[in-house]
Amino acid sequence: MNSDSISRQLATFAHGCTWDSIPDAIRHEAKRSILNYFGCALGGSQDTAVCNGLRVLDPLSGPRQASVIGHAKRLDVLNASFLNGLGGNVLDFDDTHIPTVMHPTAPIVAPLLAYAEPNAVPGHALLHAFVLGIEIACRIGNAVAGGGHYRRGWHITATCGVFGSAVGVAKLMNLSAAEYVALFAAAGGQAAGLVENLGTTAKSISVGNAARNGYLAALLVREGFAGPAHPIEGPRGFVHVTSDRPDLGAITSGLGDRWELAKNTYKPYPTGVVLNPVIDACLELRERHALSAEEVRSIHVLAHPLLFERTDRPNVTSGRESVVSLQHAAAVTMLFGGAELAQFTDDAVRSPEVLALRTKVHGTPDESIAVGTAHVRVGLNDGRSFETSVAEARGSLERPMTDRQLEEKLRSLAAFAAPWCDTSRLIDAIWTLDRSPNAASVMALTSSPT
Amino acid sequence: MNSDSISRQLATFAHGCTWDSIPDAIRHEAKRSILNYFGCALGGSQDTAVCNGLRVLDPLSGPRQASVIGHAKRLDVLNASFLNGLGGNVLDFDDTHIPTVMHPTAPIVAPLLAYAEPNAVPGHALLHAFVLGIEIACRIGNAVAGGGHYRRGWHITATCGVFGSAVGVAKLMNLSAAEYVALFAAAGGQAAGLVENLGTTAKSISVGNAARNGYLAALLVREGFAGPAHPIEGPRGFVHVTSDRPDLGAITSGLGDRWELAKNTYKPYPTGVVLNPVIDACLELRERHALSAEEVRSIHVLAHPLLFERTDRPNVTSGRESVVSLQHAAAVTMLFGGAELAQFTDDAVRSPEVLALRTKVHGTPDESIAVGTAHVRVGLNDGRSFETSVAEARGSLERPMTDRQLEEKLRSLAAFAAPWCDTSRLIDAIWTLDRSPNAASVMALTSSPT
Numbered sequence: 001m002n003s004d005s006i007s008r009q010l011a012t013f014a015h016g017c018t019w020d021s022i023p024d025a026i027r028h029e030a031k032r033s034i035l036n037y038f039g040c041a042l043g044g045s046q047d048t049a050v051c052n053g054l055r056v057l058d059p060l061s062g063p064r065q066a067s068v069i070g071h072a073k074r075l076d077v078l079n080a081s082f083l084n085g086l087g088g089n090v091l092d093f094d095d096t097h098i099p100t101v102m103h104p105t106a107p108i109v110a111p112l113l114a115y116a117e118p119n120a121v122p123g124h125a126l127l128h129a130f131v132l133g134i135e136i137a138c139r140i141g142n143a144v145a146g147g148g149h150y151r152r153g154w155h156i157t158a159t160c161g162v163f164g165s166a167v168g169v170a171k172l173m174n175l176s177a178a179e180y181v182a183l184f185a186a187a188g189g190q191a192a193g194l195v196e197n198l199g200t201t202a203k204s205i206s207v208g209n210a211a212r213n214g215y216l217a218a219l220l221v222r223e224g225f226a227g228p229a230h231p232i233e234g235p236r237g238f239v240h241v242t243s244d245r246p247d248l249g250a251i252t253s254g255l256g257d258r259w260e261l262a263k264n265t266y267k268p269y270p271t272g273v274v275l276n277p278v279i280d281a282c283l284e285l286r287e288r289h290a291l292s293a294e295e296v297r298s299i300h301v302l303a304h305p306l307l308f309e310r311t312d313r314p315n316v317t318s319g320r321e322s323v324v325s326l327q328h329a330a331a332v333t334m335l336f337g338g339a340e341l342a343q344f345t346d347d348a349v350r351s352p353e354v355l356a357l358r359t360k361v362h363g364t365p366d367e368s369i370a371v372g373t374a375h376v377r378v379g380l381n382d383g384r385s386f387e388t389s390v391a392e393a394r395g396s397l398e399r400p401m402t403d404r405q406l407e408e409k410l411r412s413l414a415a416f417a418a419p420w421c422d423t424s425r426l427i428d429a430i431w432t433l434d435r436s437p438n439a440a441s442v443m444a445l446t447s448s449p450t
Numbered sequence: 451m452n453s454d455s456i457s458r459q460l461a462t463f464a465h466g467c468t469w470d471s472i473p474d475a476i477r478h479e480a481k482r483s484i485l486n487y488f489g490c491a492l493g494g495s496q497d498t499a500v501c502n503g504l505r506v507l508d509p510l511s512g513p514r515q516a517s518v519i520g521h522a523k524r525l526d527v528l529n530a531s532f533l534n535g536l537g538g539n540v541l542d543f544d545d546t547h548i549p550t551v552m553h554p555t556a557p558i559v560a561p562l563l564a565y566a567e568p569n570a571v572p573g574h575a576l577l578h579a580f581v582l583g584i585e586i587a588c589r590i591g592n593a594v595a596g597g598g599h600y601r602r603g604w605h606i607t608a609t610c611g612v613f614g615s616a617v618g619v620a621k622l623m624n625l626s627a628a629e630y631v632a633l634f635a636a637a638g639g640q641a642a643g644l645v646e647n648l649g650t651t652a653k654s655i656s657v658g659n660a661a662r663n664g665y666l667a668a669l670l671v672r673e674g675f676a677g678p679a680h681p682i683e684g685p686r687g688f689v690h691v692t693s694d695r696p697d698l699g700a701i702t703s704g705l706g707d708r709w710e711l712a713k714n715t716y717k718p719y720p721t722g723v724v725l726n727p728v729i730d731a732c733l734e735l736r737e738r739h740a741l742s743a744e745e746v747r748s749i750h751v752l753a754h755p756l757l758f759e760r761t762d763r764p765n766v767t768s769g770r771e772s773v774v775s776l777q778h779a780a781a782v783t784m785l786f787g788g789a790e791l792a793q794f795t796d797d798a799v800r801s802p803e804v805l806a807l808r809t810k811v812h813g814t815p816d817e818s819i820a821v822g823t824a825h826v827r828v829g830l831n832d833g834r835s836f837e838t839s840v841a842e843a844r845g846s847l848e849r850p851m852t853d854r855q856l857e858e859k860l861r862s863l864a865a866f867a868a869p870w871c872d873t874s875r876l877i878d879a880i881w882t883l884d885r886s887p888n889a890a891s892v893m894a895l896t897s898s899p900t
Contacts, residue, residue: 234646
């Protein structure tokens with residue numbers, strides 16, 4: 001039993017943690033998270049939130065020391081952190097830390113990459129800072145998630161992300177243990193983000209700020225900014241203010257033994273995660289029976305009522321809406337043999353062949369089927385029918401995306417919005433990041449040539 | 451009864467509000483708030499939070515279009531907003547909106563002044579934007595203040611200040627009514643600040659961010675950032691997330707008829723406000739009886755127990771602590787005939803004559819005396835004694851600081867930290883701001899020559 005305060009314990013841990021103490025599996029998971037991040041950030045780089053944000057910040061930028069993923073323009077490190085944090089999350093295709101439903105990587109890795117560009121940071125140091133940032137953000141998230149944090153309306157990716165960003169940058173700056181305590185105050189005082197804003201570009205401001213403001217917190221603390229003794233667990237500190245029943249033990253229990261990155265997952269498809277088993281089942285039937293869309297007479301989905309509550313949208317009109325449409329997801333999967341970003345655009349939604357197949361998708365809610373399981377039956381024009389059931393969808397903790405699948409996801413996302421990107425070199429640079437003398441070299445591969 | 455949503459009503463009001471509709475008394479109160487602000491910002495300009503913040507942001511600054519009050523260095527408009535918002539509040543000597551206990555001016559006027567420097571803004575337009583920013587921030591504050599916002603731990607100056615900053619800058623940009631609705635989302639998604647951080651420089655980060663991030667919100671919305679339909683009152687919007695029983699009616703009731711600036715007050719002394727009647731009483735006795743400190747044998751204070759709970763600190767050791775010390779405040783007032791910033795420094799605390807008089811200050815708690823009233827009796831070496839009672843302290847809504855007293859406060863604060871400042875010209879420029887063709891000209895008077 002450690003008699004130090006929670007803030008102090010976390011600070012001592014963050015300051016003392018060495019790269020040697022990070023298990024190989026966690027090091028590898030860090031690379032997987034970062035690989036997934038680069039795919040999402042490249043794929044999202046032409047989104048209006050990124051492009052409009054860049055138009056605002058470009059004329060206000062300080063020294064242009066950091067890249068903006070998918071663009072030729074460079075910005076100062078804080079503004080680049082904002083846009084790259086925002087950009088990695090804007091497609092809602094990024095990672096999910098299962099216990100908190102936080103999407104942790106974008107706000108945490110973006111400022112580390114920005115810091116690495118003007119400073120000499122070896123690859124393993126960046127990975128180490130990233131592992132630590134994820135660890136602290138998710139542990140604070142674990143403490144508040146059960147106490148109604150998200151349900152009340154705090155967007156946890158942003159509110160807890162700022163702690164991870166701050167800790168990661170602080171690790172690269174080699175702050176002292178006492179400075180980490182001040183850092184938690186500086187980060188907590190900038191924790192913001194409202195669930196009401198989800199589905200709009202206003203959401204992205206909070207995610208970008210989490211990235212930027214964590215970096216700012218580290219800069220200010222290094223220059224002498226101070227805070228109270230118990231910024232995290234004090235009576236009016238972060239966890240009590242943003243949770244009705246915070247689980248304080250979750251913050252420090254097993255610190256250094258259990259790692260939160262082990263609970264991180266990656267989305268295989270750009271859709272709402274509840275659709276994953278449906279898409280898996282359609283892909284499986286299409287491949288196993290070499291089906292073509294023309295011979296399909298009907299697609300019937302049997303699943304828990306929850307699936308239909310969230311995704312029964314036969315008549316979608318926009319790409320944004322189509323990612324939560326059961327009918328659209330089943331149709332495009334059967335038609336194209338894959339569910340990638342290109343299949344969820346405004347154009348795809350209006351395509352006559354997609355529209356025709358969408359009308360053939362039907363479903364039956366069945367309370368007896370477990371949430372997360374989908375049973376799909378495809379009827380053909382010649383009278384035959386095939387069916388299958390998927391219980392553990394691809395991308396779940398039980399059936400994680402493989403390294404190859406993550407690579408394919410990155411390639412597909414780059415092809416969607418950054419076709420100039422040499423994805424093979426980028427993928428190789430990420431897998432070998434721990435041996436790279438210069439973590440920033442990976443960023444050079446993500447800058448648009450024009 | 452307006453059937454529009456609250457966010458929409460506020461947006462329509464903010465967009466449609468004209469300078470002609472602002473009553474003369476409110477226009478004058480705006481100038482008083484701004485005069486008080488400049489005093490506080492000049493007096494706080496050499497505080498470590500400002501100086502350390504400037505050291506961090508200077509090398510990251512974009513185009514140096516805006517002044518930093520009390521310094522020669524200029525920064526880009528967002529970074530200047532941050533430092534000038536922080537700087538006006540750092541001494542805790544700024545204004546107080548009575549219903550919310552918010553300190554509204556610093557985070558709201560700082561970004562307007564920064565906007566005015568590179569843009570052509572007439573003085574009356576800046577005053578108008580300021581009145582409107584205060585109005586919206588304080589009305590949203592009124593809605594959450596009763597529902598435990600501050601008690602739970604949100605630092606209302608920062609959390610609500612960002613709405614005022616955003617609205618003020620939006621008014622200068624002439625955004626549309628629909629854009630104001632998006633603006634409330636962009637501001638709410640950046641609302642942050644924890645009471646746990648008060649008394650430390652981490653607090654100042656939140657106040658600076660409120661100023662900066664409101665400006666950023668307006669820039670992003672002008673460039674197309676959007677939000678949900680009900681960002682303020684939606685189920686997971688700002689007021690429900692940050693208050694247990696929000697008073698939604700308070701946001702729009704009497705909009706355009708009653709003005710929140712009418713409830714703004716200014717501190718006459720740099721101390722905790724509960725000490726105001728004690729200082730007033732000491733000043734009154736000293737003047738009326740031409741007392742000198744050498745003839746004083748004892749100072750006895752009779753007041754409600756609350757005063758002693760908060761300020762019974764006979765042995766203070768730092769300037770920061772001395773502002774909440776009954777003994778120190780009474781002693782320096784009797785000694786110097788005034789309670790100004792110079793009397794609450796580390797040096798003043800250690801001065802032998804202050805120390806000697808401090809030991810002669812005693813008090814008696816008395817439940818029968820109203821909170822806010824102080825009875826002071828001074829005993830002299832020759833056996834005589836004088837006493838007086840002060841019920842409505844200077845600086846309260848009932849006995850507001852006069853224009854002349856606000857001018858004196860500014861002069862005293864400038865003398866403390868910015869002695870080069872031509873305060874007569876600055877004061878004149880503020881009183882005539884509504885007739886100035888260029889609001890930014892006032893900022894030129896606050897820049898340090900070196």
